[in-house]
Amino acid sequence: MVLSNPSKAAENNPVDWTEREFALIQSLSLSQLPPQPPSPSNRYADNPSAASLGRAIFNDARFSANGEVSCATCHRQDYGFTDDLPRGLGIGVANRRTMPIVGMAYQKWFFWDGRADSLWSQTLGPLENPVEHGIDRHQVQQLVSAHYAQPYQQVFAGDATNQPVDQVFANTGKALAAHVRTVLPETTLFDLYADALRSDSNETSILTTAETRGLRLFVGKAKCVNCHNGPMFTNGEFHHSGTPDNGETDLGRGAAFSDLETTEFGFFGKWSDADPQADGDHIRFLDRNTHKYAGTFKTPTLRGVSDRPPYMHNGAFNSLAQVLNNYRAVSGSTLADEVFHGDLTDRDLVDLEAFLGTLSSNSNDFHN
Ligand code: HEC
Ligand code: HEC
Known part of the structure; x- marks a missing residue:
């Protein structure tokens, strides 16, 4: 994809990424998405x-x-x-x-x-x-x-x-x-940028200066990539994020372990197609520490995130600016290192938000 707006391109300066940054950027790109893993408990999963x-x-x-x-x-x-x-x-x-x-x-x-x-x-x-x-x-x-x-x-x-x-x-x-399972992510402006970087095609003007700075923060100082990682921008695990509880306590993951045991429709249940000897390591080796997981929630994907407010498990925030302000507010708080995002400046927040906008499939429209 070639950026057609020259005034936009003039604002962009090519970025020298470190090897580590380059590797992290590639690891987030859709081109790194592996084929869909099988679903051993559902023999009709790919039918x-x-x-x-x-x-x-x-x-x-x-x-x-x-x-x-x-x-x-x-x-x-x-x-x-x-x-x-x-x-x-x-x-x-x-x-x-x-x-x-x-x-x-x-x-x-x-x-x-x-x-x-x-x-x-x-x-x-x-x-x-x-x-x-x-x-x-x-x-x-x-x-x-x-x-x-x-x-x-x-x-x-x-x-x-x-x-x-x-x-x-x-x-x-x-x-x-x-x-x-057939609902899959679409290519975004960020993916086009990652591809261009890899092919050395000099099309790094695909992202604006602010978006590029946001990306650098995302994979670096702000530590977002600790949890929002891989091509789906999620590790699929459960974390504290400092989301305010809006008056109602929700223990999240900390209260979920008993449900896993009681359902007859589970991975090791009567109607599962899994082989109990070979499959289901995610359950066998599950850390069931209710105290540690109290108040944690599954890391959501950030693909398409700017197009679909509100945010968080309880819809606590109506805008990405609010999400980012809260991340800054809780950084280094009692939730300790899980939510340490460096000292984010006002400009950092604006740039992170700009970067998140590049994760939408229609993001190529608004650049042109
Ligand atoms: C410790 C793991 C962790 C880190 C680090 C982290 N996040 Fe999150 N993120 C989460 C979790 C968990 C949620 C959901 C929280 C909830 O529902 O209350 C979330 C939610 C979000 C959401 C809302 C998505 C939605 O659909 O509701 C955005 C946007 C977001 N994070 C962006 C970021 C950015 C930007 C950074 C870096 C400044 C970051 N995150 C760092 C774990 C993390
Ligand atoms: C009334 C609105 C509503 C309807 C109807 C609904 N969902 Fe949901 N869906 C939700 C909510 C809310 C959650 C999160 C619930 C929670 O965490 O307790 C969710 C979670 C999910 C998830 C989990 C996603 C993830 O990342 O873990 C899947 C998959 C899903 N729904 C599929 C379906 C399917 C399939 C149907 C129809 C049989 C359906 N939903 C009907 C609101 C709905």
Whole structure:
């Protein structure tokens, strides 16, 4: 991509990146995204017919108590697969903000607190959550039998009407997961910049001076890359970020471990396709220190972030400027080194925000 606006280009000065910075920038680039890892607990995860059944159900509002709520009501494709509300709104108001569901195949834990250990198990949660879809597994079975009998039969080689209700429920989750896995990130201005750097094509004017400074802070002094790393800008793990709790205590990861044990739809549960001997190291070696994880949440992806306010698990902030101001305010606080971001100046915050803007797929429009 060539920057066509010469006045813009004149503002840009090529940057000499250190070897370390260069390596970190490349590690964030979409070109480094590996092929989707397999999903051993879901043997239909990469089955295209399962994905197309899952896509239909994802968009089907009949799967709700009032006939008006589908997964797509909250996970809006036109809004980075989340919504513009501080808390998800279905049959009622959810406890937390809707998460963007891009690049899910690269994650091991699901929900802000990671209380689901596989994607198909996650998708069953909202269906039976009274404030989301507000139905139950018996209704899921009836709806699948009434509207998707044939595709169900084709994918799962069984009759949805006669199979045990839990089996139909689990299979519905597996089809939904197969669809969600197809939602992948799009190339952004940042990726074009990383590619240009690698090819030495001298097109480093793709980013403005402010965006370039923001990138340097992101991978350096501000330590953002400690948690927002890899091509999805997330390590998929649980951390303190100093988000204010808005009056309601949410222990996040610290309260999630019991859910992992009680669900029959888990990675090691009855309906899983995983091999309990070989798969599931993320569960076997899980650190279950509730004290350490109290008040931690899953690091969200930053791809597309500037297009989809509000932010954080509770929608505490309406703008990236507020997110960054809070990071500065809590830096070096009692949360200790997890949230140490160096001494960020006002200009640093502006430049970090400019850089975050380059992580949107439409960011190439606003430069031209
Ligand atoms: C009422 C709004 C709403 C509906 C409807 C809804 N979700 Fe969500 N989704 C949320 C919220 C809120 C969260 C975070 C919940 C939490 O952490 O407790 C979430 C989290 C997720 C996640 C986890 C993402 C991650 O990175 O861990 C996935 C995947 C997901 N939803 C898929 C679905 C699917 C599939 C459906 C339909 C069966 C669905 N959602 C229906 C609001 C909704
Ligand atoms: C210690 C790990 C960690 C570090 C370091 C970190 N973050 Fe985060 N970030 C998180 C977590 C966890 C959340 C979600 C917090 C919550 O929901 O309350 C988050 C949320 C965000 C969000 C909101 C995204 C959304 O969809 O809600 C933005 C933007 C963000 N971080 C940017 C940054 C920037 C810029 C830096 C560097 C100044 C940074 N982060 C450093 C872990 C981290």
